[in-house]
Amino acid sequence: MGTLDLIPPGEGIADLGPFLSSFPSARPLLVSDYDGTLAPFRRERGEALPGEDVRSLLTEIAKKGGEIVILSGRRAEEVALLLDLPLEIWGSHGWERRTAGGCITSPPLSGQNRESLKSLRRELSVFPEDALEIKPISCALHWRGRPRVQELYALREEDLASSARKEGFQVLPFSGGVEFRLPLASKRTAMESILNRKSPRDPVCYLGDDLTDEDAFEALRGRGLGVLVAEEPRPSAAQMWISPSSVTTFLALWRDGLKGRGERIG
Numbered sequence: 631m632g633t634l635d636l637i638p639p640g641e642g643i644a645d646l647g648p649f650l651s652s653f654p655s656a657r658p659l660l661v662s663d664y665d666g667t668l669a670p671f672r673r674e675r676g677e678a679l680p681g682e683d684v685r686s687l688l689t690e691i692a693k694k695g696g697e698i699v700i701l702s703g704r705r706a707e708e709v710a711l712l713l714d715l716p717l718e719i720w721g722s723h724g725w726e727r728r729t730a731g732g733c734i735t736s737p738p739l740s741g742q743n744r745e746s747l748k749s750l751r752r753e754l755s756v757f758p759e760d761a762l763e764i765k766p767i768s769c770a771l772h773w774r775g776r777p778r779v780q781e782l783y784a785l786r787e788e789d790l791a792s793s794a795r796k797e798g799f800q801v802l803p804f805s806g807g808v809e810f811r812l813p814l815a816s817k818r819t820a821m822e823s824i825l826n827r828k829s830p831r832d833p834v835c836y837l838g839d840d841l842t843d844e845d846a847f848e849a850l851r852g853r854g855l856g857v858l859v860a861e862e863p864r865p866s867a868a869q870m871w872i873s874p875s876s877v878t879t880f881l882a883l884w885r886d887g888l889k890g891r892g893e894r895i896g
């Protein structure tokens with residue numbers, strides 16, 4: 631395993647030492663996005679699986695008593711199937727919560743919101759079905775490896791975005807597509823809820839790669855460590871940048887920081 635190529639983008643965190651040194655006397659929480667962070671992107675979204683090394687490290691962290699929460703834009707059940715580990719998952723940007731045991735809860739949707747989602751799905755029906763991801767409070771259009779979808783969206787972007795906004799949707803670009811989401815949940819509100827159940831002295835970290843992760847990084851500022859996972863550093867509310875190939879090193883450091891804690895599962 632190589633060295634960790636991290637840089638502090640201006641917040642002064644040069645290494646993880648001080649952060650990890652608090653682990654023995656606290657209850658550290660690792661929150662992570664899924665796609666592009668724990669699992670590499672794939673054209674076919676159902677094929678985006680974490681490497682065995684990532685899976686093993688997450689298992690070891692949990693065994694050592696490290697709390698882990700996955701926070702994804704995907705549906706919680708979908709992440710659970712792909713990740714295949716008994717971890718708590720907040721899906722659909724925090725709208726759905728799945729316990730490690732598999733129980734999913736989400737707030738009820740109003741009739742008006744249901745109608746807005748139906749109308750959005752009608753608008754998006756011009757796109758191929760496999761480019762659409764239908765979720766409880768949003769629809770995402772994916773064009774990774776689908777240049778024609780991107781071209782078609784470019785042609786219709788103005789009309790689509792305008793009618794989606796009229797229906798109350800936010801139009802949110804992400805790496806490889808765009809999402810139309812009702813403003814009922816975001817990674818910011820999810821991170822705030824996650825933080826609310828932790829003691830202020832517990833170290834919390836969030837690993838994320840995309841624009842929607844910036845909400846979580848902002849919610850974490852002053853309270854925990856935001857880590858941007860990206861091939862190149864970019865302006866971000868995260869305090870640290872690591873490349874995707876360094877995620878395993880980061881997780882190994884997290885595991886080693888938990889040395890001496892009791893085993894919880896397995």
Ligand SMILES: [Mg+2]
Binds near residue numbers: 664666667838839840
């Ligand atoms: Mg991601």
